[in-house]
Amino acid sequence: MERQLDGKTAIITGAAGGIGSRIAKAYGEQGAHLVLSGRNKERLDSLAAELESQNHKAIVAQADVTQPRQVDDMVARAIEKFGQVDILVNNAGGAMYVKPPEKLKPEEWNNAIALNLTSVFLCSQAVSQHMITQKHGSIINISSVAGIRLSPAFVHYGAAKAGVINLTKSLAVCWGPHNINVNCIAPGLTATEGVSQWLPSKIKEDGSPVPHLEYPPDPEHVAELATFLASSSSSHISGELFPIRALTELA
Numbered sequence: 001m002e003r004q005l006d007g008k009t010a011i012i013t014g015a016a017g018g019i020g021s022r023i024a025k026a027y028g029e030q031g032a033h034l035v036l037s038g039r040n041k042e043r044l045d046s047l048a049a050e051l052e053s054q055n056h057k058a059i060v061a062q063a064d065v066t067q068p069r070q071v072d073d074m075v076a077r078a079i080e081k082f083g084q085v086d087i088l089v090n091n092a093g094g095a096m097y098v099k100p101p102e103k104l105k106p107e108e109w110n111n112a113i114a115l116n117l118t119s120v121f122l123c124s125q126a127v128s129q130h131m132i133t134q135k136h137g138s139i140i141n142i143s144s145v146a147g148i149r150l151s152p153a154f155v156h157y158g159a160a161k162a163g164v165i166n167l168t169k170s171l172a173v174c175w176g177p178h179n180i181n182v183n184c185i186a187p188g189l190t191a192t193e194g195v196s197q198w199l200p201s202k203i204k205e206d207g208s209p210v211p212h213l214e215y216p217p218d219p220e221h222v223a224e225l226a227t228f229l230a231s232s233s234s235s236h237i238s239g240e241l242f243p244i245r246a247l248t249e250l251a
Contacts, residue, residue: 004231006031009082011074013065013123014092016043018192019142019219023089026223027230028056035078035085037061038092057082065092065119068126075126084134087230088127090120090164091142095157109156116160117167124171128180137180138230141168142222145188145245161186165241172239181238183229188245189216216246 010027014020015036024034028051036044036058044060051058061077063070078085093116097108120141131137143164144157151158168184175182191199202210222244228234229242 003029003031004227004233005087007033008086008230009033009035009078009084010087010089010230011035011037011061011078011085011123011127012089012091013037013063013119014142016040016047017091018194019187019190019222020089020091021047022219022223023091023226024051024058026220026227027087028054028058030227030231032087032230033082034058035061035074035081037063037065037074039064065123066114068122071119071122071126074123075130079130085127085130086137088123088137088139089142089226089230090123090139092119093142093144093161095146095154097156098153100152101155104156112154112156113160113163116157117163120164120167124167124182128175131180132175132178135179137175137178138234139171139180139182140226140229141182141184142226143168143184143186143241145186145243145249148186148241148243149249168241169239176238181229181234183234183237183239184241185222185225185229186241186243186245187217187222188243188249190222190244191216191218213247217244 010032012024015024016038038044041062048058048060059081061074063074096112124139141164144161146158147161147165168182172182
């Protein structure tokens, strides 16, 4: 049976994290050639070895995606190895500082904007000329429900993620004539290893299970959506925002 991403090359930033690693595994299962990017080479190498043991093609392109030259080198490495870039997943990010806005230092604000918003622009810009030349491409930006709702615990993160949503829509219009799809996923609290201490119980006080849609999604659910958005099944979808969260987060 033909796989959804057979022969396509995908760059995934923040690839070693909870969501990024699941996207990499899901893409590998669908036949994509994987370029794993991030700052922690040890974790990237471990993920690449795991993927290769399952007969997936994966290389490591270590990069700080807030640095333009490193971003350019990442894209060049992908093209050198696989000859093209069909998919970019801008997944790198993080809340970084949890503090009230009056205590947030200017350099902390700048760091958060650089990692969560500027990196999305830099990586998208770096692949754009290649995608324009080949007349196709898919860019998937990972935002957050913090960019949709209030985020008083980390205003810097919420502002950056809101910027990602707007940037997605603008880039979709700019690059639509070149057959480049740009979409955005906004996960809520997601059941990764890193947030396990914040996850609610799966059992209600009366002993009954929490309904499936009322519990935070697994990172695999985000990966499944990212796979759809990278596939030909979503060829007429661009500039759209896809929240994925527990129904209780709508309250």
